[in-house]
Structure formats: C-alpha cells, structure tokens
Amino acid sequence: MASPQTFLSRLTLPKAFNFIDKRSGPFDGEVSLTRDRVYILPTRMGLLFGVLLLTLLIGSINYEKSLGFMLTFLLAAIGNFALLATWQNIAGLTLRAQPSPAVFCGEDIRFTVQLINDRQVDRHSLVIGQDGADHDVVDCAAGQVSQAVFRVRSTQRGRHQAGRFRLYTQYPTGLFTAWTWVDLSMHALVYPAPSEVKDAELSGDERSGEDDRQGPGQENYSHLRKYHFGDKPNLISWKAAARTDQLFTKSFTGTSPQRYWIDWDDIRADSTEHRLSTMAGMVLQAHEHNHLFGLRLPTQRIDIDSGRAHYHRCLSALALY
Amino acid sequence: MNTASMPTADNRLALLAFVNLTALPLYAGMPAAIILLILVLSAWQLLLIKTGRANPPKYILMLCVVAACAILFYSFRHLLGQQPGIALVIIMCVLKLFEINTNRDAYIVVYSACFVIASNFFYDQSVWLAIYVCALIVVMYSILVSLSDRLHTTRMTQRLRQSAVALIYSLPLMLILFVLFPRIPGPLWGLPEDAYRNQTGLSEEMSPGSINQLVSSSAIAFRVKFDDDRIPPHHERYWRGIVLTQYDGRTWRKDDAPESALANIEYSDPGSAASSYSYEVTLEPTNLDWLLALEYPHTFAGRYRLSREATLYSEDKINNIISYRIESRAGINRSLFAQEDLKYRLLPVGRNPGTADLASILMEEADYDARAYITAVLNYFSEQGFIYTLSPDLLGEDAMDDFLLQTRRGFCEHYASAFTYLMRLAGIPARVVIGYQGGVMNPLDDYMIVRQSDAHAWSEVWLDGRWRRIDPTATIAPDRIEQGITSAGLELNRLPALLVTEFGLLKDMAFLYDSFQNRWNQWVIGFDQERQKRLMQLLGFEQAGASLLVTLLTILLTVFSLLMAWLVLKGRNRSTDTIQYHYELLCSKLERKGFHRAVNEGPRDFESRILDNKDLSGHSRAELAFIFQAYRKMHYGNVRSAKLLAEYVKKVRRFRLRLQA
Secondary structure (H helix, E strand, O other): OOOOOOHHHHOOOOHHHHHHHHHOOOOOOEEEOOHHHOEEEEOHHHHHHHHHHHHHHHHHHHHOOHHHHHHHHHHHHHHHHHHHHHHHHHOOOEEEEOOOOOEEOOOEEEEEEEEEOOOOOOEEEEEEEEOOEEEEEEEEOOOOEEEEEEEEEOOOOEEEEOOEEEEEEOOOOOOEEEEEEEEOOOEEEEEOOOOOOOHHHOOOOOOOOOOOOOOOOOOEEEEEEEOOOOOOHHHEOHHHHHHHOOOEEEEEEOOOOOEEEEEOOOOOOOOHHHHHHHHHHHHHHHHHOOOEEEEEOOOOEEEEEOOHHHHHHHHHHHHHO | OHHHOOOOHHHHHHHHHHHHHHHHHHHHHOOHHHHHHHHHHHHHHHHHHHHOOOOOOHHHHHHHHHHHHHHHHHHHOOOOOHHHHHHHHHHHHHHHHHHOOOHHHHHHHHHHHHHHHHHHHHOOOOHHHHHHHHHHHHHHHHHHHHHHOOOOOOOHHHHHHHHHHHHHHHHHHHHHHHHHOOOOOOOOOOOOOOOOOOOOOOOOEEOOOOOHHHOOOOOEEEEEEEHHHOOOOHHHOEEEEEEEOEEOOOOEEOOOOOOOOOOOEEEOOOOOOOOEEEEEEEEOOOOOOEOOEOOOEEEEOOOOEEOOOOOEEOOOOOOOOEEEEEEEEOEEEOOOOHHHHHHHOOOOOOOOHHHHHHHHHHHHHOOOOHHHHHHHHHHHHHHOOOEEOOOOOOOOOOHHHHHHHHHOEEOHHHHHHHHHHHHHHOOOOEEEEEEEEOOEEEOOOOEEEEEHHHEEEEEEEEEOOEEEEEOHHHHHOHHHHHHOHHHOOOOHHHOOHHHHOOOHHHHHHHHHHHHHHHHHHHHHHOOOHHHHHHHHHHOOOOOOOHHHHHHHHHHHHHHHHHHHHHHHHHOOOOOOOHHHHHHHHHHHHHHHOOOOOOOOOOHHHHHHHHHHOOOEOHHHHHHHHHHHHHHHHHHHOOOOOHHHHHHHHHHHHHOOOOEOO
16 A cells, blocks of 8 residues: 655654654553544645635635635534544554564564454544555454554564554544554564575484384375374375264374484584574474474574474574574 | 545445535526536446446546537636636536546545535525535535545445534534634625626616516515614605616616716705604625615715715625615705706607607696696506506507507506606606615514515606606506505516415515524624624624634634533543443442442452441442442343343432431
8 A cells, every 4th residue: 555645754753753752662562542642633635625725715705705604614613523533533542462473584574463442432444554554454343352464574583573563544534644653562583584405414313214113104004093183184084084074184104203303513504594594494394294303503402392382492493593 | 545545436426426416506597508518427427437437538538628618608608707617617526526546536526516515605695505505514524434434334324424423513613713703804806707697686777678577576685674663654665776867769778977976965854754764774686886775865884975866886796795774864856967967858869759749749738837747747647548567568669659659558667768758858857767666574573675576667857956756656556656566456476476475374484584584694694894893792892803803713712622622532432331330430439428449349348348337328228239239240240131231320320328317
C-alpha cells in the first residue's frame, strides 16, 4: 500500500519532538492508548475541506446568503465532530504483544499485536505499519480482540527488536489521521540463513550408519503400528486411515538412524557467519531426515537428540552465538 | 493513505446519487436541454457502474465537455454568467464521476457537490431547502465514512445513523456561529449581470396583459408591519412603485429623471389625522432596484433615495429579502419643471384616430376645463358599459381605438393606459404608475400580506400645480379598491385558489404558514448586520461591534467544543462488562458511606464484613445480600439471565445505604 500522506511522516522530526520518544515506550508487552499517546492532525483531504469551507464562507459574505452561512458553519461543525470521532476510534485501545515465531535470515518476521477493544463502540480501519509503510488493516468490534500484523525483512541473524511501530486510523470521514507510536519491546529470533551442505565439509565420525541392526530406521517398510501422539505425519498410512477410520503409523526396518555431531571445528569456512550458515544448513537437513544430531560450538554443547524442540534449541544457539 | 485505492461500486453509486440530489432543486430554473444532458450522463454512469465496465477514455469526456458548452451557449447565449456557470459546475461534477480512479477523486466530487449545494441559495432560501440541505449533509457524511472504511465492514444503515448523530451534535455549534459571526455588508466584489433568474413580479414596463398575468400568482410580493396598529383602510393601500412615461402605442416604459434631481414634495403635518403611517416592509427579491411605499415616503434609511418621480430607490438590485422602515406622510407633489412637462404629454403620431376624436368630443363637453374633462372621461368609462375582466379581447394595431370604442373589456392596465392617453391628448401632463393595491392582514401576527395578485396600475395627472392620483379602476370596479381583487367580480378560476377558497381552515392554515415564513424571512434569510445588532440588543448587549462579537464567539466556541468533546467521549467509555461496572458502582457508593473495600478483598469477604455491621437497616441488608449474590452468580458462576441482570442493575442504581434509626 502507498505510504500515508500526513505531514509528520514526511518531516524529519526536530529535537522538539523527543517527547514522543519518551511517550512511545518501550513498554513491557502491553500498553493502553491513553490521551497522551494519541496524536491527531488533518489529512490532505481534511485540509482541502478547510479550503472548501473558506471558499463557501467568502462566497456567503459576498452574496449575502444566510443559508450559505448556515451551510458553511454546519460543515465546520461536522468537521469538528469528525475530529472527535476519529480520535475516539483509536484512543482507549489496549495493545498487547504476541510472541513472534523465529525465522531464517532473509525471511519476513511477522510481529503480531493484539488489539483489545473494551468499549461499547466498534472500531474500524485501524492500520498498523512501520517506517512509513502500511502492513495490515483491521477492524475491532466492541468488546472484541483483533490481531494486527506488521512485517520486517530480516537482514541479520540474532535477536531482532521490533522497535517502534505505528498504529493509525482515518476512520470515519478520512479528514483526520489519529495515530500512535508504540514500542512493545517485541523481538524475534533470526536464525542464520542455511547454506547448502557439501559432503566434503563433513569430517570425522559423523556417520555411523553401517549398522545393520534391526531397529527403527527409515529404509524398509515392515509393518503398521498404532499411532502414537508425536509421530511424524508423513509416516502415517493414510490409506489405512481411510479404510478403518483409525490412524496407523508405518514402521520401518533398516539401518538405525544416523547419529552424529555437528561440530564447529569440523567445518571449513571463511568466516564465522559462513560457518554458522553451514551449520544451520546441516541442522536443517538433519532435522528433515530425522537424524539424531548434536551441536558443538566453542561456547556451548547441545547433546544428541531429535525433535522439534531440539531443532529450535540448536538453531537458537547458532543465532545467538 | 487509501487515497490511492479505487472506490467500490457502492461508493460510486452513492456519489452519483449525491451529485444528482444536490442538483435537483436547481432543475426548476434550468433549461430542459441542460436537465436532459445531466440525466443522460447520470444514466450512462449508472450503466457503467452496474455492468462493471470501464469508464470511457479522456477524449470522449472532452467531447462531452464541448457538447455541454455548446448546449449552454445555445440556452443562455453566453457562458460567463451565473446561470450558465452553475449549470457548468453541475455538468463538470457529473463528468468527474467518469474519472474516478482513486479515493482522492471521490473526495473532489464530494467537495464540488458542496458548491452545487451552495448555488441553490441563489434561487431559494426557504426553510424547506434548509431542511433538504441538512439531509444532504447527512448523506455526504455517510459517503465520507464509507470512503474511509477500508475493510468495507460498515453497513449503510449504520453509516446513516452515525451521520444523523453527527448532524445533531453539529446543529448547536452551527447556531452559535450563525448568530455571532459578524455580518459584513457585501458584496466584496461585483455580481455578474445575469445573477438572478427572472423573478415573478412587476417589471419595468407595462403592456396589455402584463398585470393580468400576475393575478393568478399567490406568491408574496412583500409583507408590512405597521407601528402603533395604525393601518390604512383598504382604499388607501396604494403601494407606489415606479412611474412609466414613454408610450409607443402598446407598451409603457420608464424614463427616469437624472439621479441628482430631487423630488419637490410638501408633506402635511404629521399630527393631521390618519395620513401618516410608520411601517416596516419585508420585500421579496425582485432583481430590480426600486422599493414599494405608501404615498409619500418621508423618513427612510440613508442608503435609499427618493427620485424625482417620488419612487424610493436602493443602491443595488434587490436580490435578497430585505427589510426597510418608512414613515409615509400625505403630501403635495409639486415635482414638475416646464422642461419636464413635455415628456408627460408625448404620444405616438398617426395612431388611434378614433380616440383623438373621442377626446375632442369630451373636451368640448367639458368646455376645455381640465377638471370637467377628467370627470367626463371617467363618466365615459362608467356609462359606456366598460367591463373589468381578466379575459379582455385582443387589441389590434390601434389598440386604444379598439379598447375605447369597440371591445370595452379590460383590466387595470387597460384602464390606466387609456386614461393616461386621453389626458395626454388633451394636453394634460399624465403618467402611469405601477405598484400594488391592497393587502390582507394576517390576524396571527398583525402584519399585512401583499401578493403578486394585488399588482395594480393607475394614473397620475398634473392638476392645479400638483400631481394627483386618479385610478380609473376605482370608477369601473370600486369593489376592487375597497375590498380587494377577490371581491371585484372577476373570473374566479383565474384567481389564486388560496384567496378564493371558502374553507376557513385552509385560510387559517395559510396564515399560520405565512406567519412562520415571515419570521424565517426576517430572522434567518434577512439576518444582516442590522438584525444582528437588534438581536444582540435583545440579548442585552447595547453596543455590538465586531470585536465584541468575535470575543463572544471565541468564548462560546471554546466552551461548547469542550462540552461536546466531553459529551461525545465520555458516553462511550463504559466497559462492556456491565456486571463489573455496577459492582464497582456499588463499591463507590459504599465507600462514600465509609465502607472501603480492601484491595484484595473478594466479594464474599467484603459482603460479610459489611453485613457484620449491626447498624444496617433491614432493607439495606436485604438489598446488599441480593446484589452480592447476583454478582457472584453472574460474574463467577456464569449465570446468564437477562432478568437477573436487569434486577441487579436496577437494585445497584437505586441502592442507598440506610442505617437503623
């Protein structure tokens, strides 16, 4: 969407506007939009409305039309009402930060803000955004809760602070913009961008796949067993499910799953970042193939394990290294 | 901003409807070709919206503009006047609808339509238009709401209701501004020549039929409020307008003396009998610059001047309702120099030979005495079977001959014209005067209503060194002068129904309505600097200069804006949780009596602490027990009973802690 055409977004704020910094946070996850946090100014169309009023006024004076005065003053009064209504559409809202899922570097981070409307009035057309761009438009009915999402493209690994975002509205009439700047101390973890893993970079005793023991592996299909909560969906036999209305998981024999360490020292790379990217790639691949893996970094060690939690733990460690 | 996004089909329909609604009242005075053009363009736009097709390319729209200009030129003969100007604005508005690509364009259309609304006021400022305009503003506001509703979740009924609320909150503010905004006498710049349509009413010339055609109009010409309840009797209600001097055989026209020439009137003593009247006239717009008054205006506002012909002139054409106060006194008008004498005796040559003969005969009969001649002429009218009628026969080339010698059927313009003609034939300076004769009192408010149907023409004759009014109609149809146009034996089907009706109720309602119209005219439409001063004096401010007005305005606006802000913003802040709200209300009531709820004290503990108090009256005890139990049930127990809630709310609201006596 196009950027909002209000005055403030096109000016670089002088020092005098530092009071905004103090008022906009950072808050600990939740803030209520009180009087001192909501600002309001006319939009371009609002200023044009003012010009219309002035013209009508001058015309009424010149042609001495009483009803011309009536029209002008009525429009002025209704403009005043519109100012109050626009202000009221955003003031009093409570904003609550929602946790943001982690992403890989280069992907968009989605920050979700919960808008809580505990008044008896519906709120409409609330727009959330950052850095002059609009990201999401939501309504919020009386007594209801809505979610608004703004996005940032991640450029670096680590913990990304969302910082200050802007929530504004021009509803009703579009003659005024009422907005607030708020920092809810939202943050999200950005994992290093995974790069392609080449075999040559691996070393040492990573692979122990020569075992031919019977055990849970992934190579030969052996039988169906009852579904346990947590079994991978891609192992479920859907044909059987269609037939019997019960879930069954396929069980394989074959070589036992691979167990290995993803080790910092074992990887040849030019820079820390490259190394981390490679390790991330390996973690990703290991997780996809359901291998058992562990992570060794100069600063920490994560024991061999598998599963989602372990996966995220490893990636976090890489991100925060 | 979503100024960049395309308005929805619903929005476009609303815009189309809005533009047409603003132009609707103007149709009454526009040429049919223009109305047709607007309707055709609107229908085309409607079709495009409904079928979802794209708007035509720019060059086709340019062609439409050119076609529109051509039609305007054909209808009005020029493009730079007010009427073609307004028509052009409407057409541009409609054409702009074809160019709506973004929300910004929609706003431009809305604002342009506001100009169209304003142009309605050139033609009408009645209370009906005022109400219609309020309705239009409601529509406008709801369109703006719709344009700013980006997810299109509001419904039209919702928006209209919102807009109605907005209007109601805006009316008081508008009133404050209306009353206190200083009125500057305009105009700040000039008005275009054709600023106003032809108004119904007297024009500045008279030919057979011109007064006749006004008879069927019940439109108000002016209203008069007399001071001290001194009201002239019917036969003295001659409202003098202008004097017509030049005759070309058919039409009488004005020939004014220079502005600097002064009238030479000897006024009679104000004390003498009932010949002096003080009154205030509220005149409807005429697009002419002269006023109506009883003979002869003596005291009047400085901005008017009395011409040589004893007509009251205003500086500008009267295009708005104005009020003016006059004191008229009977007087002797001696305004005639020898050089002026000639123009009042001129007649076209070589016409109406029969009338010339008649004049000779009558002069002989009268022995060449002016007075006797006048009597002879009047006798000729009364004795030769002349009929006062609204349907006279058509007159030929020698109109005077046909009328006096053959048809002998005519209306006041015929008689006044013929009489003046005969006077001039005898060499007596004579002229035609047009204005109004009559007027009816509105019993509700004690003011006089004079309508277009009271339009009249009579004659003035120079006799014995002064101008005398002679009204031949008084001889032929005296009832017309004594009682009014409805009693003159004229064809009733030509007269306005309102005047002829027998229904007392209808007449009463008409008077009531006119009363209201009069007040509206004076206090709203005619709210100029003077009336503003008067209003301020009524309110107790003796000297209401612009600075006082501005100060008052600023104070009241500030107070009112704050009040409105408080009203609008407080009422909506109540939490949706009615149960909790009322519990807290109860707690604050108890607090006032000294029972403070501890921060972490739950309702059960709080309740038992209060009820432990021995001093509570039995009634209060029972009420509190009920309230607390209801609260627990609904808030914690999730009991959903509308009846219980209503009872609970009622009890909390009415609760008052009473101690035992």
